Amino acid sequence: METGPILRTMIRNKLGVILITLQIAFTMTVVINAIFIINERSRLMARPSGLDEANTFFLTSVGFGDDFNEAVTVADDLAALRQMPGVVNATITNAIPVSGSGSNSGVRLVDDETAATSFAAYYRVDEHTIETMDLELIAGRNFAAQDIQWRQGDERTATEQLIISCQLASKLFPEQEPNAVLGETLFISGSQPHQVIGIVEQLQGPWPSNSNVELAMLQPMHSFFGSATYLIRTEPGERDRLMVEVEEMLVASNGNRLIRNLMSLQQTREESYQIDSAMSTILWVVIITLVFITCMGIVGLAVFGINRRRKQIGTRRAPGATRLQILRYFMVENFLVSGIGVALGAVLTIGFSILLTSSFNMPVMAWYYTPLGMLALLVIGQIAVLGPSSGAARTEPAIATRSI
Numbered sequence: 001m002e003t004g005p006i007l008r009t010m011i012r013n014k015l016g017v018i019l020i021t022l023q024i025a026f027t028m029t030v031v032i033n034a035i036f037i038i039n040e041r042s043r044l045m046a047r048p049s050g051l052d053e054a055n056t057f058f059l060t061s062v063g064f065g066d067d068f069n070e071a072v073t074v075a076d077d078l079a080a081l082r083q084m085p086g087v088v089n090a091t092i093t094n095a096i097p098v099s100g101s102g103s104n105s106g107v108r109l110v111d112d113e114t115a116a117t118s119f120a121a122y123y124r125v126d127e128h129t130i131e132t133m134d135l136e137l138i139a140g141r142n143f144a145a146q147d148i149q150w151r152q153g154d155e156r157t158a159t160e161q162l163i164i165s166c167q168l169a170s171k172l173f174p175e176q177e178p179n180a181v182l183g184e185t186l187f188i189s190g191s192q193p194h195q196v197i198g199i200v201e202q203l204q205g206p207w208p209s210n211s212n213v214e215l216a217m218l219q220p221m222h223s224f225f226g227s228a229t230y231l232i233r234t235e236p237g238e239r240d241r242l243m244v245e246v247e248e249m250l251v252a253s254n255g256n257r258l259i260r261n262l263m264s265l266q267q268t269r270e271e272s273y274q275i276d277s278a279m280s281t282i283l284w285v286v287i288i289t290l291v292f293i294t295c296m297g298i299v300g301l302a303v304f305g306i307n308r309r310r311k312q313i314g315t316r317r318a319p320g321a322t323r324l325q326i327l328r329y330f331m332v333e334n335f336l337v338s339g340i341g342v343a344l345g346a347v348l349t350i351g352f353s354i355l356l357t358s359s360f361n362m363p364v365m366a367w368y369y370t371p372l373g374m375l376a377l378l379v380i381g382q383i384a385v386l387g388p389s390s391g392a393a394r395t396e397p398a399i400a401t402r403s404i
Contacts (some may be wrong), residue, residue: 024341
């Protein structure tokens with residue numbers, strides 16, 4: 001089929017062609033980048049925390065009154081929790097993974113403030129934390145009871161040991177295996193030296209949207225500030241029952257405190273990612289709306305062109321042009337229009353992706369998003385115009401001629 005007549009028709013209807021081309025390019029730019037953002041957020045949301053989330057919950061004990069002794073209360077609470085039927089283990093911590101609230105600290109390899117610094121979340125824990133969190137220790141050892149420091153208020157005595165995540169070890173020592181990292185000295189919070197005694201396979205920090213959420217470490221200590229957060233891991237299927245029983249037991253054991261923030265880790269994850277889930281839903285609505293509007297634009301342009309060329313259709317059909325030839329004519333015309341649109345859209349998509357990467361510290365979009373998006377829009381465009389083109393192909397020569 002000669003493309004000359006098609007190109008001349010497109011030039012005569014250049015305003016409509018330009019508008020639909022820009023619409024396709026705009027749709028492609030928004031849709032591809034939106035799908036990339038959705039996939040990236042989904043990937044971040046799916047990252048494992050390293051914990052047995054289905055069987056773990058936490059709560060905060062807040063003391064009040066002159067008779068409240070936090071050190072004694074914490075010791076009694078943990079002993080009671082660990083003895084409850086159905087409890088695997090319990091620990092105390094300053095923060096909860098993926099909760100959105102916690103602390104981080106600068107980590108350096110040398111005692112030099114000008115040296116490169118990595119920031120990692122830290123959990124202040126005891127020797128029961130590894131089992132309570134269900135962490136996999138892939139190198140080194142766990143904390144011993146004598147390693148744990150119990151501080152009063154803002155006391156600043158330094159701990160000497162650290163257990164770090166495998167991701168933090170890889171970032172700090174990219175050329176060393178986990179076992180080789182054991183014994184290395186890290187400088188935390190200024191010039192305080194800490195020795196790495198263990199490495200866990202997976203551990204997330206408290207901030208789920210942080211791209212460096214898997215950089216985390218455990219410190220063997222706890223500071224008494226009048227409140228304590230307990231993390232409790234249960235046997236499978238026992239979590240919900242124990243959440244009720246644990247709260248009742250703690251309330252009954254000490255009248256000088258309140259129990260707050262009783263929540264499962266699964267609920268914490270869901271609440272932490274609510275904004276991400278809502279954003280993904282909104283983006284899908286935008287994607288579907290833009291694609292629908294673009295399809296309607298393509299159909300509208302095709303119908304308008306067909307109605308204006310009834311005589312031309314009749315002229316082609318009278319000497320023997322087949323329905324397939326008429327159908328192919330309009331399909332090729334739409335393919336050329338859509339092709340120009342997706343070509344322009346490819347340039348805009350890449351440019352917009354670069355802007356997002358530089359402005360919002362997003363990862364670089366994979367190369368295959370753009371060609372797949374081009375192919376998808378070309379196919380959608382051809383499907384959209386198939387109906388009007390088929391209708392034109394079914395027009396009888398005499399009816400087409402009389403319709404002028």
